[in-house]
Amino acid sequence: MKNAPYRCFAEMPLSTIQPDGWLREWLKNQSEGLTGHIEEAGAPFDSVFWGVPPNPETLGKESWVPFEQTAYWIDGAIRCGCLLGDTTLIERAQSQIRFALDHADADGYIGHPDFKNGFRWSHTVFFRACIALHSATGAPSIPEKIRLHYVGDNHPHSKERDVTNIEIMLWAFEKTGDGLLLEKARRAFEENSLIEAGHDCSLSSLLSDKCATEHGVTFNEQAKLGAILYSHTGDARHLEASLNGFRKLDRDQILASGIPSSSEHLRGKDPLDSYEVCDIADYTWSAGHLLRVTGDAAWADRIERACFNAAPGAVTHDFRALQYFSCPNQVISTGCSNHNLFFRGEPWMSYRPNPGTACCPGNVNRIFPNFASLLWMRDRNGGIVSAMYAPSTYRGPLADGIEGAITLDTAYPFEETVSFRFDLPKAVAFPFTVRIPGWCNSASLCLNGQPLKERCLPGSFVTLKRTFQPGDVLELLLPMNFALRHWPLGGVSLDYGPLVFALDIREKWQVDAGGPKGNQDERFQSAASRSGPAMRFPNWEIHPDTPWNFALALDVAHFAKQIRIERRPLSGNPWTQSSSPIRLHLPARRVRGWEIDQRKEIEVERYLEVEKGVWRMGRIHQRGDYAFTPQLPDPAELPDRLESCVETVTLVPFGCTRLRLSIFPFADNKV
Numbered sequence: 001m002k003n004a005p006y007r008c009f010a011e012m013p014l015s016t017i018q019p020d021g022w023l024r025e026w027l028k029n030q031s032e033g034l035t036g037h038i039e040e041a042g043a044p045f046d047s048v049f050w051g052v053p054p055n056p057e058t059l060g061k062e063s064w065v066p067f068e069q070t071a072y073w074i075d076g077a078i079r080c081g082c083l084l085g086d087t088t089l090i091e092r093a094q095s096q097i098r099f100a101l102d103h104a105d106a107d108g109y110i111g112h113p114d115f116k117n118g119f120r121w122s123h124t125v126f127f128r129a130c131i132a133l134h135s136a137t138g139a140p141s142i143p144e145k146i147r148l149h150y151v152g153d154n155h156p157h158s159k160e161r162d163v164t165n166i167e168i169m170l171w172a173f174e175k176t177g178d179g180l181l182l183e184k185a186r187r188a189f190e191e192n193s194l195i196e197a198g199h200d201c202s203l204s205s206l207l208s209d210k211c212a213t214e215h216g217v218t219f220n221e222q223a224k225l226g227a228i229l230y231s232h233t234g235d236a237r238h239l240e241a242s243l244n245g246f247r248k249l250d251r252d253q254i255l256a257s258g259i260p261s262s263s264e265h266l267r268g269k270d271p272l273d274s275y276e277v278c279d280i281a282d283y284t285w286s287a288g289h290l291l292r293v294t295g296d297a298a299w300a301d302r303i304e305r306a307c308f309n310a311a312p313g314a315v316t317h318d319f320r321a322l323q324y325f326s327c328p329n330q331v332i333s334t335g336c337s338n339h340n341l342f343f344r345g346e347p348w349m350s351y352r353p354n355p356g357t358a359c360c361p362g363n364v365n366r367i368f369p370n371f372a373s374l375l376w377m378r379d380r381n382g383g384i385v386s387a388m389y390a391p392s393t394y395r396g397p398l399a400d401g402i403e404g405a406i407t408l409d410t411a412y413p414f415e416e417t418v419s420f421r422f423d424l425p426k427a428v429a430f431p432f433t434v435r436i437p438g439w440c441n442s443a444s445l446c447l448n449g450q451p452l453k454e455r456c457l458p459g460s461f462v463t464l465k466r467t468f469q470p471g472d473v474l475e476l477l478l479p480m481n482f483a484l485r486h487w488p489l490g491g492v493s494l495d496y497g498p499l500v501f502a503l504d505i506r507e508k509w510q511v512d513a514g515g516p517k518g519n520q521d522e523r524f525q526s527a528a529s530r531s532g533p534a535m536r537f538p539n540w541e542i543h544p545d546t547p548w549n550f551a552l553a554l555d556v557a558h559f560a561k562q563i564r565i566e567r568r569p570l571s572g573n574p575w576t577q578s579s580s581p582i583r584l585h586l587p588a589r590r591v592r593g594w595e596i597d598q599r600k601e602i603e604v605e606r607y608l609e610v611e612k613g614v615w616r617m618g619r620i621h622q623r624g625d626y627a628f629t630p631q632l633p634d635p636a637e638l639p640d641r642l643e644s645c646v647e648t649v650t651l652v653p654f655g656c657t658r659l660r661l662s663i664f665p666f667a668d669n670k671v
Contacts, residue, residue: 003174004170004174004231004232004293005231005232005234006230006231006232006233006234006293007231007292007293007380008292008293008294008295008379008380009291009292009295009377009378009379009380009385009387010292010377010378011135011292011373011374011377011378012373012376012377012378012394012396013135013136013138013396014079014082014083014132014135014136014373015082015135015136015137015138015396016376016394016395016396017083017372017373017375017376017392017393017394018083018392018393018394018395019083019084019372019390019391019392020391020392020393020407020408020409021390021391021392021409021410021411021570022390022391022411022570022572022573022574022575023368023372023390023391023392024084024391025572025573026312026319026368026573026575027080027083027084027368027369027372028084029317029318029319029573030076030080030319030365030368030369031080031081031084031086031089032318032319033318033319033320034319034320034321034322034353034361034364034365034537035073035076035077035080035089035319035365036077036086036088036089037536037537038073038077038361038362038365040320040353040536040537041353041354041358041361041537042353042354042358043066043358044065044066044069044070044358045069045070045073045358045361045362047066047070048070048096049066049067049070049071049096049112050067050070050071050074050096050097050099050100050111050126051095051096051097051098051099051100052099053103054112054113054114059113059114060114061114062112062114062115064115064118064119064121064122065358065359066358067111067112067115067122067125067126068121068122068125068359068362069358069359069361069362070096070362071122071125071126071128071129071362072125072281072359072362072363072365072366073093073361073362073365074093074096074097074126074129075125075126075128075129075132075365075366076362076363076364076365076366076367076369076370077089077090077092077093077365078090078093078094078097078129078132078133078136079132079136079366079369079370079372079373080365080368080369081093082132082133082135082136083369083372083373093129094133097126097129097130097133100126101130101141101142101145104145104148104149105152107148107152107153108145108147108148108149108150108151108152108153109149109152109153110123110145110146110149111123111126116153116155117155119160119161119162120155120157120162120165121160121161121162121164123149123165123168124161124164124165124167124168124221127146127165127168127171128168130142130146131168131171132373134175135373143171143172143175143176144176146168146171146172147172147175147176147178147181150165150168150169150172150181150184151178151180151181151184156187156188156191157169157184157188158187158188158191158192158195159192159195159196160196160218161218161221161222162188163188163189163192163222163225164221164222164225165188166185166188166189166225166228166229167224167225167228167289169181169182169184169185169188170182170185170228170229170231170232173185173232174232182232182233185229185232186229186233189203189225189226189229189238199214200212200213200214200219200223200245201214201218201219201222201223201225201245203226203237203238203241206223206226206241206242206244206245207237207240207241207244209248210248211248211252212245212248212249212252212253212266213265213266214265214266215262215264215265215266216260216261216262216263216264216265216266216275216276216278216279216282217262217264217276217278217279217282217359219245219249219260219262219266220260220279220282220283220285220286221282221286223241223242223245223246223286224242224246224286224289224290225242226238226239226240226241226242227239227242227243227289227290227293227294228289228293230242230293231292231293239293239294242290243290243294246286246287246290249266252266252268252269253266253267253268253269253273254269255269255273255275255328256309256328256485256487256493256500256654256662256663257275257305257306257309257310257313257326257328257500257654257662258302258305258306258309258310258500259275259279259280259283259306259310260275260279260283261273261274261275262274262275262276262279263275263276263325263340263341263342264276264342268488269487269488270488270489270631271328271329271487271488271489271491271631271632271663272327272329272339272340272629272631273327274325274326274327274339274340274349275310275325275326275327276324276325276360277314277315277322277323277324277325277326277360277363277364278359278360278363280306280307280310280311280314280326280364280367281363281364281366281367281370282363283306284302284303284306284307284311284367284370284371285366285370287299287302287303287306288303288370288373288374291303291374291387292377295379295461297435297436297437297438297459297460297461298438298459300374300387300388300435300437301437301438301439301459301498303371303374303388304388304389304413304437304498305498305500307367307368307371308413308498308499308653308655309499309500309653309654309655310326310654310655311367311368311371311655312575312655312656313326313654313655313656313657313658313660314326314364315351315364316351316540316658317573317575317576320353320536320537320538321351321352321353321355321537321538321539321540322351322352322353322355322360322361322364323348323349323350323351323355323360324338324348324349324355324356324357324360325338325340325342325348325349325356326349327339327349327629328493328500328502328654328660328662328663329629329632329660329661329662329663330349330629330659330660331505331544331548331596331629331630331659331660331661332542332543332544332596332627332628332629332659333349333350333351333540333541333542333658333659334347334350334512334541334542334543334627335347335350335512335539335541336624336625336626336627337349337350337626337627337628337629338350338628339597339628339629341603341604341605341619342605342606343356343604343605343606344602344603344604344605344626345602345604345622345624345626347539350512350539350540350541350542351539351540351542351658352512352538352539352540353537353539371388371390372390372392374387374388375387375388375389375390375392375394375408376392376394379431379433379463381431382399382430382431383430383431383432383433383463384398384406384430384431384432384433385433385435385461386406386408386418386420386432386433386434386435387435388435389408389410389412389413389418389435390408390410390412391408391409391410391411392407392408393405393406393407393408394406394408398424398428398430399428399429399430400428402424402425402426402428403425404422404423404424404425404428405422405423405424406420406421406422406423406432407420407421407423408420409421411570411574411581412478413497413498413499414499414570414574414581414582414653415570415581416477416478416479416480416497417475417476417477417478418434418475418476418477418478419473419474419475419476420432420434420473420474420475420476421471421472421473422468422469422470422471422472422473422474423470423471424468424469424470424471424472425470426470427467427468427469427470428467428468429465429466429467429468430468431463431464431465432463432464432466432468432474433461433462433463433464434461434462434464434474434476435460435461435462436456436457436458436459436460436461436462436478437458437459437478437497437498438458438459439458439480439481439483439495439497439498440456440458440478440479440480440481440497441458441479441481442479443456443458443476443477443478443479444456444476444477445462445464445474445475445476445477446474446475446477447472447473447474447475448472448473449473452464478497480496480497481496481497481560482494482495482496482559482560482563483495483496484554484556484559487663489631489632489634489635490632490635490638490665490666491632491663491664491665491666492552492663492664492666493662493663493664494552494584494651494662494664496565496582496584499582499653499654499655500653500654500662501584501651501652501653501654501662502651502652502653502654502656502657502660502661502662503548503550503649503650503651503657503660503661503662503664504577504583504649504650504651504652504657505544505545505546505548505657505659505660505661506544506545506546507542507543507544507545507577507658507659508542508543508544508545509540509541509542510540510541510542510543511538511539511540511541512538512539512540512541513538513539542658542659544659547590548659548661549590549591549594549595550588550589550590550591550647550649550661550664550665551588551589551590551591551633551638551642551664551665551666551667552586552587552588552664552665552666552667553587553588553589553646553667553668553669554586554587554666554667554668554669555668555669556668562586562587562669563584563585563586564584564585564586565582565583565584566582566583566584566585567581567582568580568581568582568583569581574656575653575655575656576656577652577656577657579656580652580653580656582652582653583650583651583652584650584651584652585648585649585650585651586648586649586651587646587647587648587649587669588646588647588648588649588664588667589642589643589644589645589646589647589667589669590642590643590645590647591633591638591641591642591643591665592641592642592643593633593641594630594633594641594665595630596627596628596629596630597627597628597629597630597631598625598626598627599626599627599628600623600624600625600626601621601622601623602621602622602624602626603619603620603621604619604620604621604622605617605618605619606618606619606620608620632663632665633665635665638665638667639667642667646669
């Protein structure tokens with residue numbers, strides 16, 4: 001076995017992590033929702049792709065797409081099932097892994113014959129599921145079979161997303177010590193940068209100042225590869241390429257909720273720019289690699305921001321429907337409300353079991369299981385690292401063969417205190433590391449009620465090297481402050497600690513019974529439904545039922561004093577409007593004439609068949625009845641459009657909303 005000598009942190013085995021509190025509630029919703037009933041999303045999830053012999057009638061005709069989509073689900077289902085101890089979910093996903101691994105070719109190749117000499121991006125996705133199963137069970141056969149898959153042929157893995165197989169090769173190298181895997185990974189990386197020199201993810205492009213415009217998933221998946229390779233080779237240029245690539249995302253594309261605009265290519269920071277739900281999974285997955293490699297707390301901040309805001313906001317709270325595109329501003333969500341140019345006017349921004357291309361119904365299952373997998377890590381010295389915060393328990397080795405448990409008891413991100421309880425068989429000396437978020441300027445630590453002297457600098461990790469006693473309680477206090485962020489067109493958003501806040505718009509939910517891929521079943525009734533026929537996994541149309549056209553009326557110099565915080569007890573699932581543990585009340589003014597954008601004719605970007613079987617991206621005009629979230633009012637005209645009356649509005653966490661306004665016009669209201 002080879003460790004990655006230049007990596008700061010290593011992930012813990014999945015079997016050592018137990019989610020608790022609101023995180024466990026979220027994962028249970030997944031298992032009872034789409035994760036446990038993925039067939040409700042329709043094709044391709046109503047068929048098995050990795051767990052059956054290939055059909056001779058389809059050989060030479062299979063597309064990689066359903067293999068990618070179903071592999072996303074297998075990965076999320078395995079992690080979710082293992083974290084919950086849900087044997088039914090584990091077995092359903094594991095059966096496909098077991099079949100695929102047990103039916104490798106004589107040369108070691110795993111998977112459908114059509115891809116043996118073709119595009120192998122779907123293998124990257126599927127092998128992540130295999131890695132998750134290994135993390136939960138420790139089965140030694142999994143690394144060995146993956147090793148044989150890569151060393152058994154000469155497939156180059158150097159074109160397009162094929163190159164992402166580097167991630168899996170290096171995992172297998174670390175587990176088996178086979179140096180050929182490292183050499184294959186290095187060669188694929190170098191060849192990719194030569195073959196696709198102009199691509200946004202080539203080495204030269206990543207190191208440049210060039211603004212990326214690549215497909216969002218492709219960029220997130222490929223840009224991290226240099227950092228993973230660096231962790232094994234120490235080649236600093238490879239690490240810098242990855243870091244610079246993601247710095248450019250921060251500069252050009254990261255939106256208020258923490259995800260880069262990607263509809264489907266990288267766009268900008270316009271208040272109506274949106275992101276594909278796949279990118280929530282893929283961006284946080286890549287950020288997890290960069291966190292482990294660099295040990296930089298900023299990556300944990302990024303993951304938390306995305307998972308506490310974008311992720312819950314893109315799905316219904318019962319995890320039975322999701323969006324394909326999600327946006328910081330979306331005041332209507334219907335079958336014709338997608339305001340993005342790509343497939344404009346389609347149901348892609350409505351909440352459905354399958355609102356667009358089926359990659360998102362598969363990939364959405366990975367987000368929070370992957371987040372839970374990153375909560376606890378191990379540093380280079382064997383110490384325990386609490387990298388991110390959610391209620392959970394680590395149970396496993398501590399030092400010198402001694403095992404114990406550390407329970408993280410918290411309502412974070414809804415409260416400021418993170419408490420660690422050490423359940424130990426006896427006194428144990430080991431390093432224990434906690435993270436100070438970059439937004440927190442006055443963090444402090446107490447052990448058994450006594451203040452500690454360690455410096456808690458924003459954006460750092462703090463390591464305690466001491467002998468911990470059974471029953472010790474370590475408290476980390478993370479005081480939250482308000483922050484205003486500025487966006488194009490004069491827009492502002494409001495943060496409180498790791499949470500982004502959005503207007504509390506009353507939502508009117510209706511079932512679109514005539515829409516595609518909705519499963520009517522009178523035995524079930526979604527908790528979100530207020531009317532309409534009972535359906536188990538319905539298509540939703542959501543309209544605003546209260547005014548939403550507000551500009552924040554705050555004094556920039558003293559805005560925090562104008563905000564009143566209302567706190568409520570946390571119980572069950574906190575990611576709903578009614579159960580939100582934090583609500584903010586602050587002044588605002590209505591904007592006259594700012595209304596939902598009704599149109600009869602639109603321009604649409606979509607795939608067009610230019611000749612039989614040949615498809616290209618193109619633009620067309622089409623007619624219909626469309627209703628879109630409007631752009632922010634022109635800042636130059638805003639003063640003349642403001643109502644004179646100042647009202648008090650309520651904001652809730654972004655992740656509690658399905659209709660939302662989180663980028664507001666700004667009306668300076670000096671006090």
